[in-house]
Amino acid sequence: MKRSGSKSDSPGRSQRTAAGGVTRRGFLKGLGTTALTAAVVSARGVAEELERANAETPQGPGAVPVTLNINGEKKTFALEPRVTLLEALRTHAGLTGAKEACDRATCGACTVLLDNIPVYACSLLAIEAQGAEITTIEGLAKTGELTALQQAFVDKDGLQCGYCSPGFVLTLTALLRRNPHPTEAEVRQACTGNLCRCGSYPRILAAALKTAGLKTTSNTSVLRWSDHALA
Amino acid sequence: MGKATPRLDGPAKVSGRAKYTSDVAPAGTLYGAILRSKWPAARVRSINVDKARTAPGIRAAIAVPGEFTVHFYGQELAAVAGVTRQAALDALSLIEVDASPLPFVVNELDAIQPDAPRVVPERPNLLPAETEKAGDVDAAFASAAAVVEDVFATQVEIHNPLEPQGDVVAPEGDEFTAWCSTQGIFDSRNDVANILGVPQNKVRVICEHMGGGFGSKIESWGNRGLCAWLAKTAGAPVKLILTRFEQALSVGNRPSSFQKIKLGADASGKLTAFEMTLFGTGGPVVDPSDPGGGVIFVPAPYIYPAPNTRVRKSKLAVNAGRGTWMRAPGHPPASVGMEGILDELAVKLGMDPVEIRVRNDPHEIRRREYQIGAEKFGWKDKYRQPGASPGPVKSGVGCAGSGWMSGGEGTQAEVQVNPDGTVEVRCGTQDLGTGSRTVVAVVAAEMLGLDAAQITVRVGDTRLPPSGLSGGSATTASVGPAIYDACEKTLAELKKLSGIDDPRGAHWREACGKIGPNPLVVPGRWREGLSTGGAGGVQFAEVEVDTDTGFVKVRRMLCVQDCGAVVNKLTCESQLNGGIIMGLGYALYEQRVMDPQTGVVLNPNFETYKLPGAADVPEIELLLLDMPERGIIGVGEPATVPTAAAIANAVANAIGVRMTSLPITPDKVLAALGKLPAGAGTGAKDSVLQQAFARVAQAPATPATPFFTGRRGRAYA
Numbered sequence: 009m010k011r012s013g014s015k016s017d018s019p020g021r022s023q024r025t026a027a028g029g030v031t032r033r034g035f036l037k038g039l040g041t042t043a044l045t046a047a048v049v050s051a052r053g054v055a056e057e058l059e060r061a062n063a064e065t066p067q068g069p070g071a072v073p074v075t076l077n078i079n080g081e082k083k084t085f086a087l088e089p090r091v092t093l094l095e096a097l098r099t100h101a102g103l104t105g106a107k108e109a110c111d112r113a114t115c116g117a118c119t120v121l122l123d124n125i126p127v128y129a130c131s132l133l134a135i136e137a138q139g140a141e142i143t144t145i146e147g148l149a150k151t152g153e154l155t156a157l158q159q160a161f162v163d164k165d166g167l168q169c170g171y172c173s174p175g176f177v178l179t180l181t182a183l184l185r186r187n188p189h190p191t192e193a194e195v196r197q198a199c200t201g202n203l204c205r206c207g208s209y210p211r212i213l214a215a216a217l218k219t220a221g222l223k224t225t226s227n228t229s230v231l232r233w234s235d236h237a238l239a
Numbered sequence: 240m241g242k243a244t245p246r247l248d249g250p251a252k253v254s255g256r257a258k259y260t261s262d263v264a265p266a267g268t269l270y271g272a273i274l275r276s277k278w279p280a281a282r283v284r285s286i287n288v289d290k291a292r293t294a295p296g297i298r299a300a301i302a303v304p305g306e307f308t309v310h311f312y313g314q315e316l317a318a319v320a321g322v323t324r325q326a327a328l329d330a331l332s333l334i335e336v337d338a339s340p341l342p343f344v345v346n347e348l349d350a351i352q353p354d355a356p357r358v359v360p361e362r363p364n365l366l367p368a369e370t371e372k373a374g375d376v377d378a379a380f381a382s383a384a385a386v387v388e389d390v391f392a393t394q395v396e397i398h399n400p401l402e403p404q405g406d407v408v409a410p411e412g413d414e415f416t417a418w419c420s421t422q423g424i425f426d427s428r429n430d431v432a433n434i435l436g437v438p439q440n441k442v443r444v445i446c447e448h449m450g451g452g453f454g455s456k457i458e459s460w461g462n463r464g465l466c467a468w469l470a471k472t473a474g475a476p477v478k479l480i481l482t483r484f485e486q487a488l489s490v491g492n493r494p495s496s497f498q499k500i501k502l503g504a505d506a507s508g509k510l511t512a513f514e515m516t517l518f519g520t521g522g523p524v525v526d527p528s529d530p531g532g533g534v535i536f537v538p539a540p541y542i543y544p545a546p547n548t549r550v551r552k553s554k555l556a557v558n559a560g561r562g563t564w565m566r567a568p569g570h571p572p573a574s575v576g577m578e579g580i581l582d583e584l585a586v587k588l589g590m591d592p593v594e595i596r597v598r599n600d601p602h603e604i605r606r607r608e609y610q611i612g613a614e615k616f617g618w619k620d621k622y623r624q625p626g627a628s629p630g631p632v633k634s635g636v637g638c639a640g641s642g643w644m645s646g647g648e649g650t651q652a653e654v655q656v657n658p659d660g661t662v663e664v665r666c667g668t669q670d671l672g673t674g675s676r677t678v679v680a681v682v683a684a685e686m687l688g689l690d691a692a693q694i695t696v697r698v699g700d701t702r703l704p705p706s707g708l709s710g711g712s713a714t715t716a717s718v719g720p721a722i723y724d725a726c727e728k729t730l731a732e733l734k735k736l737s738g739i740d741d742p743r744g745a746h747w748r749e750a751c752g753k754i755g756p757n758p759l760v761v762p763g764r765w766r767e768g769l770s771t772g773g774a775g776g777v778q779f780a781e782v783e784v785d786t787d788t789g790f791v792k793v794r795r796m797l798c799v800q801d802c803g804a805v806v807n808k809l810t811c812e813s814q815l816n817g818g819i820i821m822g823l824g825y826a827l828y829e830q831r832v833m834d835p836q837t838g839v840v841l842n843p844n845f846e847t848y849k850l851p852g853a854a855d856v857p858e859i860e861l862l863l864l865d866m867p868e869r870g871i872i873g874v875g876e877p878a879t880v881p882t883a884a885a886i887a888n889a890v891a892n893a894i895g896v897r898m899t900s901l902p903i904t905p906d907k908v909l910a911a912l913g914k915l916p917a918g919a920g921t922g923a924k925d926s927v928l929q930q931a932f933a934r935v936a937q938a939p940a941t942p943a944t945p946f947f948t949g950r951r952g953r954a955y956a
Contacts, residue, residue, distance in 0.1 A: 088325055095324065104262035105255020107450075109401045110483040114845035117401055145255035154250055162249035165809045168817060169672025170252030171401040171450030177253055199853035203845060205401045205451055206672055207820030208813060209856045228812050228861040230241075230805065233604075236611055236864070 067135065074134050078103065079147030087134050093127075094118045096134035097144060105145035105174045109203075116202030119175035120144050126182045126201070145174035148181065157181055157219045164224075166215035168206035175202050180216045189220050240685045241865060243809040246677045247696060248448065248670070257448045260420040261480045263407045269298050269320040271469050271479030272327040273462060274334050275488065276316055279558040279838025280343035280356070281309040283316065283336060290333040291319050296326030299473035301465065302334070309338070310358060310523035311559050312839050313488025315461040320469040320477045343558040345833035347495060347520050350557045351931045358523050358556035365518065365934055366527055366554040367941040369535050374547030379512035383503030386512075387583040390928050391500065392900040393572040393883075394830040395520070396493035397486070397848060398565055402450020404490045405480030406463050408470035414441045415470070419463065421446050422456040423708025424669050428701045430459035434467050446699040449671045453821070454532075454564035455491045456671075457710050462490070487843030491563030492831060494521040494534040496572040499932045500580045502545075508588050508595045513545040515576070516932045517552040521562030524554050532562030535944065536569035541577035542642045543599040552943075553935045559833055559840070564710060566818070567643060567876035571825060571883055575901060578639040578884035582891060586625060592638060592888070593618055605640050605775030608799040608864065612638070615862060616779040616797045626895020631786050634794070637888025638779045641880030645803075645872040646772030647716030649765050651704035654683065654722075654729045656759040660751040662687065663695045664725070667703035668718050673875055674810030675714045681807050682719050686726035688744030704762065712873025715806055716770035719871045725763025732761050770871040776800040776878065778819065780885035781857075784893045786912055789905030791827055791890055793857040796882065803872035805865045815861050815878040822882020824851040830902050 068089035075084045076093075078101055085100045097103045097120070106129050109117035113131040120129045121143035148155050154162070158177055167173040176199065183190060183198040190198070195216045204212065214224045251257040276283075286302035302317035309316075317334050321327035342356035349355055350364045358364055380386055407418040408431070415435065421427040421444070428444040435442070449456070466479035481490065496519035503512035517539070521531015530536065535552040585595040593613045600606050613619070621636045628634050652666040664683045670676040676698050680691040687694075697703055707717055733742040733750050736759065742750030781795040796819050805811050828849040832841040842848040883901060891897040896911045909915045 088323075090325065098262075099264070099324075103255070104258065107259070107402070108261065108480075109403065109450075110845050112483070112844055112846070115401065115483075145253075149254045154254060158250070158253040161253045162245045165246065165249070165813050167246075167249065167252055167672075168674070168810075168813055169400065169402065169449060169451040170248070170257055171259065171672075173252050174255045196853045203401065203850050203852060205399055205453075205821075205850060206813070207817030207851070207856075209820065209851075209853045210816050210859055211813060213853065227859060228808075228863065230808065230863045230865050231611065231799075233864060233866045233868075236607055 072135070075138055076134065076142060077140065078142045079144060079150070089133065089135050091134050092130055093120070093132045093134045093137045094129035097129060103144050103146050107171050107174065109171060116175040116179060117172050119178045119202065121178055121182055124182060124185060126179045143178070145178060148177065155181070157184060157215065160215035160218045164211045164215040164218060166208055166212040168208050172202060172204045176204065176212055184216070184219060190216070192217060240681060241805045241808060244677060244681050244691050244807045246674050246810060247680055247691070248676055252448070259402055259448045259450050260405055260407060260418045260446065261402065263418045264478060265407070265409050265476040268407065268476045268478050269322060269469070269473055270324040270327050271318055271320045271466055271477045272324070272331055273315055273465060273479070273485070274317040274331045275485070276309040276312060276314040278309055278338065278340045279312040279345060280341040281338045282341060283307055283309060283338040285337045286317050287335040288317055290335070291330040294326070294330040294333055296322040297330045298322065298475060299469045300330065301468050301472055310525060311489070313485065313560060315465060315489065318465040318469055320473050343838045345557050345559050345838050346835055347497065347518070347555055347557060348927050348931055349835060350520070350555055351518065351934055358558055359525055364556040365938055366524065366556070368551040368553045368935055368938040369943040370940040371550045371943045372548065376512050376514055376547045376549040379547035380501065380503045383511050384506040385584060385587045386501065386503045387580055387587055388501040389580055389583060389897070389899055391498045391576040391579055393496045393575055394901050395495045396565065396825055396829050397831050398453040398455035398491065399486060399848065399850065400451030400453055400455060403481040403483060403486050404456065404460060404462060406466045407476060407478045408467045409476035410470050410474060413437070414443070415467070416443045416445065417467065418445050420449055420456055422452045422669065422671060422710060424667060424699060424701050425705050426708050427459055427463070430463065431467050434464040435471055444701045446669045449669055452671050453566045454568065454710065457564050457708055458491065460490045483845065484843045487831065487840045487848065489560045491532065491561060491565070493565035494532045494562035495519045496534070496537060497928065497931065498572070498576040500576050502580045502584050504584055504588065508585070508590050508598050510543060510545040510599050512547045513540040514549045515539045516935050518555045518931065518935050520555045520557045520559070522560055523558060524556040529561070532564055533568035534562060537573040538569060539573060541573035542602065542640055543577065543581060543596070544601060551935055551940070553938050558838055566821065567880045570641065570643065570880040571822065574639055574641060574881050574884040575887060578881065579887060579897065579899065582637070582888045583897065591622065596638070596640065600640065602642060602775045604801045604864065605642070605777060608775060608777040608801065609638070609640070611862065612777050612779050612797055612799040615860070618779065621781065625892050628893055632783050633786060633893040634781065634783050635889045635891070635893025636779065636781050637885045637892055638777060639881035639884035639888060640775065640777045641877045643712060643774045643877040643880065644772045645712050645716060645774045645877070647713050647720060647765060647770035647871065648707060650706040650717040650721040651762060651764045652718070652721040652725045653704050653760055653762045654725045656729060656733065656751055656754065658751055658754055658756060658758070660748040661695070662689065662693065663697060664722060665697045665703045666706055666718055666721065667698070667701060668706035668714060669699045669709055671709050673709070673714060673814060674807060675709070675718055677810060678715050678718060678806050679722055682722040683726055686723060687730070687747065689747060712876040715873050716871040717765055719806060720769035721763050721765045723769055724766055725761055728763055729759070729761040732759060768870065771803055771869045772872060774801045774803065774872045774874065774877045776881065778881045778885045780889040782886060782889040782893055784890055784908060786894060789908035791903055791908065793823055793886055795858045795860070797860045797862070798878060799862040799864060800874055800878060801872070802863045802865055802874055803869040804867040805863055806871060808863070811863060811874060812861055814875045816859055818875065818878025819859055819882050820851050820856060822879045823855065823886065825901065826883035826886040827902050
């Protein structure tokens with residue numbers, strides 16, 4: 009499954025509440041698309057629905073209790089509803105592995121797993137992540153021992169500055185969990201939602217393929233000048 | 240040395256344990272936010288932050304004092320610090336700015352018009368032309384066997400390191416600790432001390448891990464000063480990290496270039512005459528001596544000399560964020576122009592592009608690299624006449640070279656040997672992601688006969704012995720020799736103290752056991768003879784161009800790089816890969832787009848400012864030319880220089896039409912192929928360009944500014 013698509017493929021993820029009900033935001037989002045396709049709901053009808061939805065018990069704008077299941081531990085925080093999952097993790101839970109680099113779901117540095125699906129934590133509200141199992145990079149190597157993929161990143165130098173690394177590692181962890189033997193094309197496809205400005209992609213691919221048990225060949229040769237000096 | 244050593248901080252980085260500036264949060268940290276100008280040009284009379292200062296959760300609110308002029312959209316006006324990020328963002332809307340908007344101009348070809356709004360009222364937007372001359376150009380063109388002429392344009396590129404600019408500044412009594420994302424901890428320390436008006440020994444800068452810089456984190460930008468002032472005002476730690484949006488506005492970029500080049504040669508292809516008229520923008524250029532990221536530091540002619548030259552280069556002011564150093568400043572644009580015109584000359588003379596380069600290149604190593612590269616690439620089989628590729632998807636090949644000064648300079652370091660044999664090496668350099676921390680360990684391990692993993696390395700703290708800023712690909716060549724020196728002296732001391740003739744390797748523990756209860760600390764410093772400059776490299780590109788969609792796909796890149804003494808093969812390769820991939824973005828995707836109507840940056844984020852992704856990366860083959868006898872040289876910048884030129888040449892070879900404007904986007908390709916209506920496509924009109932060059936030709940002349948005057952400048956070849 010495509011990484012960036014995982015959010016659009018499963019829109020229910022951010023729209024469902026823990027109890028399986030429908031949130032106001034999710035409802036209205038659904039309403040918008042339904043209204044367009046069916047072309048039966050008038051603008052006035054939408055406004056009425058909005059009003060009704062807003063009459064539901066509103067949360068905020070002050071802090072509300074938010075319970076998150078992070079790396080197997082449930083923790084409750086007092087957060088304004090507008091606080092993103094990323095900020096909740098970084099500032100309130102003290103888990104700074106997920107990075108903020110674009111704040112608009114384009115670079116993947118903030119990637120975490122929600123029920124094993126990679127998501128952009130910068131573009132999900134913390135209150136929407138309640139009820140899901142959240143895995144951050146800190147949750148992968150809890151005992152201090154790196155996973156095979158993490159070790160492959162180190163061995164193959166699948167990183168330079170490392171700011172994108174937690175995101176890539178989690179994205180590829182999810183890929184390898186659902187498809188332990190991906191092709192190179194599948195690895196590239198899985199990485200389309202993550203950016204690396206240092207240009208470590210060739211080594212990130214090599215790390216993923218090594219973990220999948222595929223042989224990777226080096227495209228580097230070292231030449232000695234003495235063998236190649238001009239005659 | 241020369242082996243593949245995994246980077247020491249790899250495990251910390253892949254497990255999220257590595258703490259970057261944005262991850263640091265001392266107890267009681269406040270969150271800073273900046274109010275930026277919504278006008279591309281304005282006169283600000285006053286800024287009132289009173290309401291913001293008393294807003295809920297706000298602990299400090301400051302404004303740029305007095306009356307001043309705004310020169311670009313996004314210029315810093317005021318800043319607040321609050322207990323949460325939300326409180327800070329809310330308070331920004333309470334700041335009152337009394338200002339009058341002014342006329343503005345953001346695009347080069349508008350700004351160069353005589354009636355354009357003036358960015359600095361006192362003078363024209365086009366600055367005097369720096370002029371260089373040699374020989375008799377006109378006579379040489381008149382007698383040349385072949386003359387070619389063309390216009391090349393390169394875009395404004397944004398560094399966009401994944402970690403945004405930012406700082407955490409914490410006051411403690413009369414001292415300040417600043418966690419800065421910086422390419423030079425000591426420069427940043429001096430800047431923070433200067434801004435706060437405190438002695439330098441009262442400021443400590445820490446940069447344990449850094450999320451990339453590419454030149455944008457050499458200077459301290461406005462946000463650092465605001466963060467330090469907020470911390471001082473609030474008397475509490477303040478974290479101020481820029482957003483991606485802000486990153487596109489006011490923390491530098493690679494300046495644009497417009498180059499009109501004329502090249503002449505004799506019948507054998509030997510260059511006889513070169514003429515260039517160049518202008519480009521490095522931003523508002525408020526101070527006429529502002530290099531603006533090296534607008535006019537475009538070496539000309541680039542790497543292939545001609546005996547007769549005439550060069551005029553002008554900076555052009557626009558109302559947009561300032562240019563600054565970016566990975567090999569001046570060289571990628573120089574390469575795009577020179578390598579492009581050289582290919583046109585080769586076509587005109589019926590010569591092979593590799594042959595014409597070898598004939599004109601004075602750099603012995605690079606000449607050989609062209610030959611090695613051509614052989615490994617299969618150049619002879621792949622090169623066809625331009626446009627000869629059949630079918631709608633056409634393939635083509637191109638090549639280009641680079642020259643970079645590299646070289647090292649003054650760095651100090653110290654080695655601490657403990658009685659139990661453990662070693663700590665301390666050096667106040669910083670690791671931008673280049674692997675300099677690992678380089679320290681590799682050199683020390685080699686010298687002391689230990690494993691790199693046995694050595695603890697401390698970098699990124701101004702309490703350590705000083706090193707210079709990381710720029711010019713100078714870090715490895717600056718740090719390596721200092722570590723070498725410190726280790727050599729350590730061995731001599733240890734020999735004296737222990738009585739063991741060769742305390743390295745197997746005798747290490749025994750020797751260390753004899754130094755007594757206190758550790759042995761030995762300083763060392765950079766010295767001549769262990770590093771060198773003048774790094775040459777060449778790259779070959781193979782592309783496919785879909786002539787129906789205009790889409791360019793790079794299939795393969797081959798790089799032969801003069802690496803001097805390879806210190807760490809693994810990180811050396813990563814730097815080369817990274818340089819090539821960044822060059823690919825420069826060739827095909829990246830460009831800051833300004834809106835002439837509103838003066839704003841239209842693409843200040845990654846969905847509209849396109850960076851190369853995993854799917855765009857071609858097969859990359861690296862040939863490292865290892866020459867330990869040359870000493871250490873840096874390769875971070877050289878690798879990004881020739882990529883775009885090689886790709887542009889390959890595109891021209893594929894479709895038979897030269898794309899002279901970067902980035903080579905599908906609309907430009909289709910326009911060049913005549914598949915779009917006249918006037919379509921984003922390339923500039925020829926008549927407008929010619930008018931612009933005429934203005935540069937008429938601009939007052941001034942002597943050229945030297946790029947670097949120091950030792951490293953002389954090492955440039």
